[in-house]
Amino acid sequence: MSEVSEAVTLVFFSFLMVAAGYEIKRRQQKLRAVYDVLDVETKHIAAGLEQMVQQGELRPYTGETVA
Amino acid sequence: MATRKTPPQKSTAASLLEDAGKAVAEAAVETSEMVEALIATSLEPDATGDESPFEGATSGFADSSPDAAVSEPGAAEPENGHPPRFHFFVIDAGWKTEPSKVLRDNFHMIRLFQNNDPLYILNREQSIALIRANPDLIGKDPILLVHDLHARGGRGESGYHGFRLCLGLINNPQQALAALQKFLRFVQQHRGSEDIEKHIRDKLHRKGLENAIEVMRESIAA
Numbered sequence: 596m597s598e599v600s601e602a603v604t605l606v607f608f609s610f611l612m613v614a615a616g617y618e619i620k621r622r623q624q625k626l627r628a629v630y631d632v633l634d635v636e637t638k639h640i641a642a643g644l645e646q647m648v649q650q651g652e653l654r655p656y657t658g659e660t661v662a
Numbered sequence: 663m664a665t666r667k668t669p670p671q672k673s674t675a676a677s678l679l680e681d682a683g684k685a686v687a688e689a690a691v692e693t694s695e696m697v698e699a700l701i702a703t704s705l706e707p708d709a710t711g712d713e714s715p716f717e718g719a720t721s722g723f724a725d726s727s728p729d730a731a732v733s734e735p736g737a738a739e740p741e742n743g744h745p746p747r748f749h750f751f752v753i754d755a756g757w758k759t760e761p762s763k764v765l766r767d768n769f770h771m772i773r774l775f776q777n778n779d780p781l782y783i784l785n786r787e788q789s790i791a792l793i794r795a796n797p798d799l800i801g802k803d804p805i806l807l808v809h810d811l812h813a814r815g816g817r818g819e820s821g822y823h824g825f826r827l828c829l830g831l832i833n834n835p836q837q838a839l840a841a842l843q844k845f846l847r848f849v850q851q852h853r854g855s856e857d858i859e860k861h862i863r864d865k866l867h868r869k870g871l872e873n874a875i876e877v878m879r880e881s882i883a884a
Contacts, residue, residue: 655780
């Protein structure tokens with residue numbers, strides 16, 4: 596009987612740890628999706644935007660009109 | 663016996679004293695700024711409960727004037743006598759969402775709190791074209807992308823450095839506004855930093871640890 600109890604406790608504890616790990620991972624991913632530095636995959640976006648600025652396609656917002 | 667005058671030594675001592683005085687004054691100013699920032703951060707209520715890693719950021723760095731001039735044809739002329747440190751870009755395909763409204767209602771505030779660094783707002787067509795070319799951005803917009811001009815040409819493959827805030831992933835308008843404010847606060851407080859990306863990574867790491875502790879606490883409580 597005690598062996599069964601120990602096994603149930605072990606399974607429950609393992610499940611708890613896996614669930615906690617999953618939740619931590621999920622929150623980290625959500626956080627990094629909302630805020631993050633530009634990585635290798637997104638740096639080219641900044642490059643493209645700067646190119647648009649250089650070509651005059653983008654003008655700074657002056658508070659009067661939205662480009 | 664003629665007495666030898668030693669003006670260079672006096673001048674050195676005087677300059678040392680002067681330097682020491684300046685250092686003390688700078689340290690005092692920096693300390694007072696840090697205390698003010700801490701007080702402002704600690705007094706601010708956070709009722710939104712969002713997970714901004716920029717919450718409670720304090721400036722621990724001396725201001726450094728920008729040294730990388732921007733001379734592109736479309737670039738903004740420096741309004742405050744200094745070339746801009748950052749370029750801000752708003753990408754918004756036009757989803758009718760509350761975060762989008764929050765961002766559009768606060769364009770002027772973004773400029774005000776960023777030392778008038780230029781804010782470039784892509785129109786709908788430009789945003790859609792950009793997102794079509796980068797489909798992983800669908801649903802993440804409106805995006806506030808900040809390009810760090812000082813970090814240009816530094817480490818990294820492309821030489822482009824910066825960070826982004828994807829407001830489209832936040833559903834609640836109050837949380838979106840709080841996230842925007844915290845983001846701007848962090849950028850403003852660290853604009854003198856040599857490597858602001860490092861501070862963001864540190865913040866994210868710290869926030870991740872806090873999340874882990876919170877999850878463990880919730881697990882135990884359950």
